[in-house]
Amino acid sequence: MFDLIPMTSVHGLGTLRGNAGPASAAGLFLGSVVRILFVGDETSLPSELVEYITALGDQWRVQRAIDGNSAIEAVALSAFDAVIVAPQLADLSAATLLGQIRTLRPDTTRIALIGADANHRAPPRIIGVAHRFLPLPLTPEMLLEAITSLEELRQLLDDPRLCTAIGRVEKLPSPPRLYLRLMHALEEDIDSDTSAIAQLIESDPAIAAKVLQLCNSAFFSAGGGISDLRSAVTRLGVATLRDLVLVSEVFSIQTLSPAEHSAMQRRALLSSRLAAKLLPATSAELGATAALLADVGLLLPGVHNEHEQKQADDPRLGHTEAGAYLLGLWGLPMPIIEAVAFHRQPQRSSVRSFWVTGAVHVATALASGEPVDEEYLARAGVLSKLPAWCEQADAMMGLSLQQA
Numbered sequence: 432m433f434d435l436i437p438m439t440s441v442h443g444l445g446t447l448r449g450n451a452g453p454a455s456a457a458g459l460f461l462g463s464v465v466r467i468l469f470v471g472d473e474t475s476l477p478s479e480l481v482e483y484i485t486a487l488g489d490q491w492r493v494q495r496a497i498d499g500n501s502a503i504e505a506v507a508l509s510a511f512d513a514v515i516v517a518p519q520l521a522d523l524s525a526a527t528l529l530g531q532i533r534t535l536r537p538d539t540t541r542i543a544l545i546g547a548d549a550n551h552r553a554p555p556r557i558i559g560v561a562h563r564f565l566p567l568p569l570t571p572e573m574l575l576e577a578i579t580s581l582e583e584l585r586q587l588l589d590d591p592r593l594c595t596a597i598g599r600v601e602k603l604p605s606p607p608r609l610y611l612r613l614m615h616a617l618e619e620d621i622d623s624d625t626s627a628i629a630q631l632i633e634s635d636p637a638i639a640a641k642v643l644q645l646c647n648s649a650f651f652s653a654g655g656g657i658s659d660l661r662s663a664v665t666r667l668g669v670a671t672l673r674d675l676v677l678v679s680e681v682f683s684i685q686t687l688s689p690a691e692h693s694a695m696q697r698r699a700l701l702s703s704r705l706a707a708k709l710l711p712a713t714s715a716e717l718g719a720t721a722a723l724l725a726d727v728g729l730l731l732p733g734v735h736n737e738h739e740q741k742q743a744d745d746p747r748l749g750h751t752e753a754g755a756y757l758l759g760l761w762g763l764p765m766p767i768i769e770a771v772a773f774h775r776q777p778q779r780s781s782v783r784s785f786w787v788t789g790a791v792h793v794a795t796a797l798a799s800g801e802p803v804d805e806e807y808l809a810r811a812g813v814l815s816k817l818p819a820w821c822e823q824a825d826a827m828m829g830l831s832l833q834q835a
């Protein structure tokens with residue numbers, strides 16, 4: 432999970448655009464050594480990839496560890512800016528290794544590679560310990576884009592203005608504890624049965640009641656009513672139940688009026704369902720969760736609602752950056768934090784492909800009746816899909832009105 436600790440060894444980062452070669456990519460980092468640890472054998476991490484990064488110049492230092500225990504020893508001895516871990520290691524699972532690195536060096540960027548045999552899907556246990564997931568075979572450009580985009584986000588969240596503004600908030604909303612306990616349980620035991628999950632949710636009767644209410648709303652009801660949590664887990668699936676727990680906890684924070692809470696929750700649920708449909712199944716869960724939390728910054732006092740016109744002399748912090756910072760404090764996965772930070776202006780993200788940030792941008796814009804950034808969609812190569820997405824949003828909007 433993401434720790435808000437500055438990455439002090441990389442400064443002056445620019446944005447990686449186009450097909451950056453070794454010379455242009457090296458210019459992104461000014462005056463500091465960038466240390467990268469590759470963990471895996473030649474099959475997952477070929478020498479050509481290591482050589483490409485090494486050729487970026489003297490500022491880039493590359494080291495390879497053949498297995499997990501060797502990587503732990505290397506990380507314990509010295510700091511790395513980024514660690515890239517192959518999906519299969521001889522001694523440890525990738526999730527176990529990344530969890531150890533998180534403990535030893537919380538400021539190190541952790542990148543997990545996903546093998547083709549997993550259909551480019553991040554295993555559930557690795558979602559909470561990796562900052563970014565990249566598919567194999569891995570191109571040098573894709574790796575550089577991942578490292579630079581994560582550093583840009585770190586710089587945003589380490590902005591002194593942002594830290595000062597958040598520091599003035601007398602009482603930050605508490606982390607969604609039941610959601611995080613559920614995430615932890617699933618990380619520890621991905622085969623948790625429905626009764627164990629239901630029992631965990633039942634530990635908070637207020638949240639359990641809210642989850643059942645949402646399960647029976649027009650968004651999720653399919654056939655007869657759901658009267659118990661075990662049935663809800665069976666019918667809706669763990670991913671949907673997890674997000675219902677999240678929205679129930681987050682929107683229980685009493686900083687808005689009841690009408691504002693209700694409208695915000697409906698918009699979040701609509702955005703979440705739509706974002707999941709815009710992404711492949713491998714990324715749908717991340718997109719759904721990120722869209723649920725896209726406007727979480729509005730729960731903080733003294734922020735500017737970026738859905739509204741901002742006056743030139745308005746000193747307030749924007750709610751997207753504030754929300755991303757809050758999620759960082761809560762320890763949510765990096766792709767979700769990144770999407771919350773940039774969904775209002777997706778072109779600020781240096782990730783060129785249409786992924787979680789793009790899906791959350793489209794979903795929240797359509798759910799709010801705002802224009803979609805067509806220039807961004809054209810750049811990402813998905814503009815032709817917009818009419819179909821609009822039709823999906825219109826259909827779901829009807830369900831939203833039924834729920835209301």
